[in-house]
Amino acid sequence: MPTDLSSSRDRAIAVSIGEPAGVGAEVIAMAWLRRREAGLGPFYAIGDPAFLRARLARCGLDVSVAETDPDGAVTCFAKALPVVDAGSPMRDEPGSAGSHSAQGVIRAIEMAVEHVAAGQAAGLATAPIQKAALYDAGFRFPGHTEFLGVLAEKHWPGQVAEPVMMLAGPELRTVPVTVHIPIQDVPGQITAERLLAVARIVDRDLRERFGIGAPRLAVAGLNPHAGEGGSMGREDMEIIAPAIAALRQERIDARGPYPADTLFHPRARTTYDVVLAMYHDQALIPVKTIAFDETVNVTLGLPFVRTSPDHGTALDIAGKAIARPDSMIAALRMADEMTRLRDVSA
Ligand SMILES: NC(=O)C1=CN([C@@H]2O[C@H](COP(=O)(O)OP(=O)(O)OC[C@H]3O[C@@H](n4cnc5c(N)ncnc54)[C@H](O)[C@@H]3O)[C@@H](O)[C@H]2O)C=CC1
Numbered sequence: 001m002p003t004d005l006s007s008s009r010d011r012a013i014a015v016s017i018g019e020p021a022g023v024g025a026e027v028i029a030m031a032w033l034r035r036r037e038a039g040l041g042p043f044y045a046i047g048d049p050a051f052l053r054a055r056l057a058r059c060g061l062d063v064s065v066a067e068t069d070p071d072g073a074v075t076c077f078a079k080a081l082p083v084v085d086a087g088s089p090m091r092d093e094p095g096s097a098g099s100h101s102a103q104g105v106i107r108a109i110e111m112a113v114e115h116v117a118a119g120q121a122a123g124l125a126t127a128p129i130q131k132a133a134l135y136d137a138g139f140r141f142p143g144h145t146e147f148l149g150v151l152a153e154k155h156w157p158g159q160v161a162e163p164v165m166m167l168a169g170p171e172l173r174t175v176p177v178t179v180h181i182p183i184q185d186v187p188g189q190i191t192a193e194r195l196l197a198v199a200r201i202v203d204r205d206l207r208e209r210f211g212i213g214a215p216r217l218a219v220a221g222l223n224p225h226a227g228e229g230g231s232m233g234r235e236d237m238e239i240i241a242p243a244i245a246a247l248r249q250e251r252i253d254a255r256g257p258y259p260a261d262t263l264f265h266p267r268a269r270t271t272y273d274v275v276l277a278m279y280h281d282q283a284l285i286p287v288k289t290i291a292f293d294e295t296v297n298v299t300l301g302l303p304f305v306r307t308s309p310d311h312g313t314a315l316d317i318a319g320k321a322i323a324r325p326d327s328m329i330a331a332l333r334m335a336d337e338m339t340r341l342r343d344v345s346a
């Protein structure tokens with residue numbers, strides 16, 4: 001029987017509402033409806049309350065929305081979905097994303113970080129953004145991950161934020177060493193410095209934030225058969241293998257490089273705690289294939305907790321109340337657990 005955690009803490013998780021044309025608003029509301037059975041602690045949305053009400057009515061979701069400030073969210077949460085106004089109107093036009101909503105979408109993310117920095121929120125979960133729509137409006141970051149790194153350095157002066165994306169499912173965690181870049185640019189960005197920096201953050205955060213005492217890091221090769229001794233590409237032997245050796249000198253349990261095609265089957269998955277993959281799809285295809293509905297995108301290397309569902313805006317099904325809220329629920333649960341672990345260890 002899951003515990004009702006709705007009133008067991010003094011600060012809630014802030015949830016930026018994401019792209020209004022997508023499924024973010026409805027999966028947030030569905031997560032609220034399932035809060036008790038899912039054992040979720042309190043959370044509140046940041047966005048346009050009028051938009052939220054309109055979308056939930058369109059979807060036929062029987063959810064009361066309570067406008068509040070972050071401090072009032074915990075009290076409201078048992079009876080209504082708390083929402084903090086981001087001060088920028090959003091349109092209830094499912095499926096048609098555009099730069100018109102960008103200001104509110106970005107502001108909601110900024111406000112969530114401000115609330116965490118001010119001690120008004122325990123952590124942050126983000127609903128998906130439509131990246132191209134934000135780029136059209138001048139957003140200059142590949143995604144949340146990099147934007148949050150900049151916001152962290154702004155609000156935690158003196159801290160060097162090194163945001164690292166990790167996809168965490170029930171059976172598999174993966175980290176893309178390079179993320180949102182064209183595939184032709186990947187080999188040039190696989191450097192020893194990047195590998196060492198990512199592996200150190202992953203090792204530290206798996207210990208500190210996930211309670212894994214001795215994390216085992218499996219490192220995937222870049223080329224077929226991890227280069228086949230150099231005949232299918234030289235990065236594996238010239239860059240990745242020496243970086244792994246350097247990590248082992250630091251007593252980080254990194255292993256590999258392993259051929260990526262045989263790294264994700266069930267027996268292989270019992271031999272490590274996380275895979276460092278060389279590019280986006282090498283990391284995300286296996287986790288989303290194994291557990292699309294339960295996997296969480298979590299940012300390591302920040303001075304605060306940030307999680308997100310693994311899926312995107314799903315414009316094709318927005319406004320129909322058929323999106324599954326499971327990944328958003330998993331993201332909220334993970335944010336809650338990580339913030340509790342931090343509270344205990346702080
Ligand atoms: N954290 C974030 O902000 C993320 C944003 N995105 C953005 O989302 C946009 C769309 O990306 P896509 O590659 O099309 O991926 P997507 O995840 O939005 O959709 C892929 C397929 O999965 C389905 N799907 C997604 N979420 C679902 C859910 N909760 N329940 C049921 N079905 C679901 C969609 O209907 C679609 O058929 C892009 O702009 C992308 O950049 C993508 C991933 C994460």
Ligand SMILES: NCC(=O)COP(=O)(O)O
Nearest residue numbers: 142143144145146297308
């Ligand atoms: N493909 C994962 C993704 O797009 C999430 O990016 P971010 O917005 O969390 O940086």
